[in-house]
Amino acid sequence: MPIHLHPTRTALRRSALWALLASSALASAAPAPDVATAAQCAVGSYRMADGGSLDIGPGATAEQLRWRLPDGRTGQLQARGHRRWASTLGWTDRADGHTVQLPACGSTTIRFDGQRGQRIALVQTDTRFVSGGVTLAGRLTLPPGNGQVPIVVLVHGAEHDAALPTYSLQREFAAAGIGVFAYDKRGTGDSGGRYTQNYLTLANDAIHAARQARRLAGARAGRLGYQGGSQGGWVAPLAARIEPVDFVIVSFGLAVSPLDEDREAIAYDMARAGVSADDTAKAMEVADASAAIVGSGFTDGFTQMAAVKARYGHLPWFKAVRGNISGYLLATPEATVRVDGPRLLEGVPADYDPLPVLEHLDVPQLWLLAGQDRDAPPGQTLQRLARLQRDGRPIQTAVFPDADHGMYNFERDAAGERVSTRQPDGYLRLMQDFILARPLAASYGAAKLAAGPRSTPP
Template sequence: MNPTALRIATLTAALFAATAVHAAEPAPAAKGADLTCHAGAYRLDDGRAVAIGRTDDASVLRWRLLDGRTGKLVSAPGSKDGALVGTVGWTQRADTTKVELGSCDDGIVFDGHRGDRLKFDIVDTTFEGAGVKLRGRLVLPAGQDKVPVVVLVHGSENYSGVDGYFQQYLFPSEGVGVFVYDKRGTGGSSGKYTQNFHELSDDAGAALREALRVGDGRVGKIGYLGGSQGGWVAPLAASKTPQADFVEVGFGLADGVLAEDRDQVVLDLRAAGFGDAATLRKARELTDATGLIASTTGKRGWKELDAARAKYQKEPWWKAVKGEYSGLIANHTPAEIAAEFAKYDFEVSWDYDPMPVLRTLKTPQLWVVGGDDVEAPSDETQKRLTELGKAGRPITSVVFPQADHGILEFEKDAKGERQHTRIAEGYLRMQLDWIKRGTLDGWPYGAAKQLAGPK
């Protein structure tokens, strides 16, 4: 799942264009040559693999290393010899990592190391989801040996996973196969884009079965990797798919959809200096009202919001409320919001409670959360995962204390806004170790700390 767009979207956030952790790849100053033919994995002469993936702009690429470092690549303005320039992570800070691309069939030079393109066994396919036709792709390391395979389960993004997900390049270079597919209503898949977790989990089940079919005996163990919103979908899919051997969740929530906004508002208020218990109790009245409005597409909740406004709107903390949607709803009229609701229908599973699945699912799970995640605050999820682990559920949970959504490291610019610099060291290696062996036997994984489960 591309960290440039991974987030747990809610309907009203989409309506009012709330700022995501990453919106889209910054467009280059001028359109350059089509670089997409260079997408793939390359083995460097020092043994490392580098994945080069597409973005939503054909003249922009993104490279990633297993240690989590990443950068954007774009043709140098006015260049006639194919020279590339880059920026660190998702920032605008110039990157000193030099990358040279030859012709489409040639290798690369990455930071002074020659790299040859890796050849994988790739099968493109179309299969039946829950009433839709889905486009998928299985990517396996070349050869005849059985390998573990992971099915990538989307977050809330509405673009093609087949075209955009970097794991299909990086993971097979490390001995793990990947099945990637376009969620319904995106890319080459039919149907309507939705955030209905039940339909999406049925599609994920179909994807896993298709991976087994086209794998033609090469699939060893197989499971799911879901990021962000995929943290709700992947365990639900596993509960319906007995063939699933494991589930990995990255930066998801073990709480419902409404909890995301509620907990973001708490972070907003604490950051603004309003973190006392009395203020947070007042804010909870507001988020209960806005959550009711969002989850009923404006049919209910206005009476409760009016009551909260009457009591608290003039208090200084009110203006600090943002959240995923609470600040927006609180400052728009019912007519304004109704007009927007009429334009969008994503069928968000507002009432979905993940805990019944997590309490009963026998499939081993690895959960990884960011301790400084402002998009999906993880404090309550950490508590729930720890309790589930102590209760004997097959859940290993890990936190990267300073990581944001996407398990991304960041720095702050002059305005105090987060600029994401890389994937946290150890995160990708952790995912691969657990897929391969079902255990985390490579500690330390960067700054990660285990919450529950055997080391």
């Protein structure tokens, strides 16, 4: 979710460690300390006997791991004996039948469902760099060899988690021949400073990260660009407008303001609930009240919100209103909002309109959107991007129709809540093709490419 204010399942997933899994029978076991050590030793990318790659990354706890395949399939691993680990489907607690035999510490051989793989000798360089007087922790990951490769800088969403231990794209891109620079957002992990959601500050951090990536990569640095997820979809284009790069990828981000995002999320809630157009218009009064509260710095607008609740709170459709900012305001007592709201939205330009930046951005862009995104519905964003395409901006879009925010396909549990199962087929491959400047296919999995004036970045 671009602004993390209420604990949806998406927010829990992106906050790293899935508290829901931690409370399950699978995660509640207390393995021996050597299990955690084995897990740490196994983290890496592996070239399998069939030529494909397998990523092993940290799991929900120090004693768990997560495997990922390039087609988006994934599962969480739990120790089941000497170096043998069993898997559960996606972020569910349901066994999926996959088994992994991990390498011993110091070894390079892995087996996934009996197929042998060898660890890829990725070249990683940890570093520190300064942005706006704050020292940030970063890491450059390069594929093996000495040849020139494109470099992608990973730009954060709104999560408070550190990127360096959790971003699997560091290894997944590098395994495909792409250099990757990741860094802990200010105020997270090993980076200094205070956490912020100020887009200009974060864009400057991204610019300094790109400079550091190019410096460290040296002669190996080819084309360089950004990949920004969620809130990073506001930050990465802004950074590219200030200091041009060779490409920008936006994943499940928006071309509208945070307040417009809230309105569109409420409209999505109403559509899913089968609410009439008349009642949907009434639901927008919630968004109006939310905008008044946020616009006042959480000092005014509460009477307006109370009046909306009094008028409509008893009606069946009202309980379906979730929104983004509005969901937090509806669920939280006024006294708490007055105290916590300014901190939660500190630095966020809630009425920030990214369109002026995008109208003047000549950097080739790839926008990847999730068709079932509850937190950042893509409708208005797609309309704006289509208009920019017609005006000649170098923008391409693809919608993965079955994915929710974070680009995750899902199933529903017994309570009707969404539980992520995998990333959609084609998502990683499309990003890799774009970064590597390969000709793009017409479709990737269930997503069809809506091409702008250029089919590949220069």
